[in-house]
Amino acid sequence: MPPMPPMPPLSDDSGPPAPPLSLAEVEATARAAHAGQTDKAGRPYAEHLRAVAEGVRRRGGDEEQIAAAWLHDAVEDDALTEGWLDEAPLSRRTKDIVLALTKRAGEPPEAYAARILATPGARLVKEADLAHNADPARLAVLDAATRTRLTEKYTRMRALLGQG
Numbered sequence: 774m775p776p777m778p779p780m781p782p783l784s785d786d787s788g789p790p791a792p793p794l795s796l797a798e799v800e801a802t803a804r805a806a807h808a809g810q811t812d813k814a815g816r817p818y819a820e821h822l823r824a825v826a827e828g829v830r831r832r833g834g835d836e837e838q839i840a841a842a843w844l845h846d847a848v849e850d851d852a853l854t855e856g857w858l859d860e861a862p863l864s865r866r867t868k869d870i871v872l873a874l875t876k877r878a879g880e881p882p883e884a885y886a887a888r889i890l891a892t893p894g895a896r897l898v899k900e901a902d903l904a905h906n907a908d909p910a911r912l913a914v915l916d917a918a919t920r921t922r923l924t925e926k927y928t929r930m931r932a933l934l935g936q937g
Contacts, residue, residue, distance in 0.1 A: 806852035828901030841870035886933035
């Protein structure tokens with residue numbers, strides 16, 4: 774796991790809480806956390822994060838959802854810890870969306886989808902994630918078996934989220 778990216782200091786008991794991270798700080802944190810990581814096609818992982826954040830923006834998502842888009846895979850991929858997320862100067866809603874999108878080992882897709890649907894703002898972020906993951910141009914560079922497996926996985930998740 775790469776070293777944890779720097780985070781603005783949290784408040785101590787002597788002063789007000791730290792201001793929330795700006796979207797630029799969230800982006801920089803996500804890029805640092807996923808540095809050196811690549812997607813299934815061998816592309817820098819930050820390209821996926823950027824595409825999901827832009828997808829959220831295009832779908833009318835707000836800043837909390839865009840921040841969650843940048844961080845949506847960070848805990849799941851062990852790029853950042855859940856403890857880091859808990860202490861980070863982010864809104865409760867952003868943290869909740871990130872946690873909703875964090876798949877748990879052995880978790881059935883139905884339970885994962887139910888958690889996303891139960892978390893305000895999470896579905897839109899997951900829709901943007903699925904849209905980028907299922908992009909035919911991205912899938913085209915994968916071997917046929919992987920492409921078929923992932924296409925079926927993304928189609929099933931869309932259906933569970935009420936998109937299919």
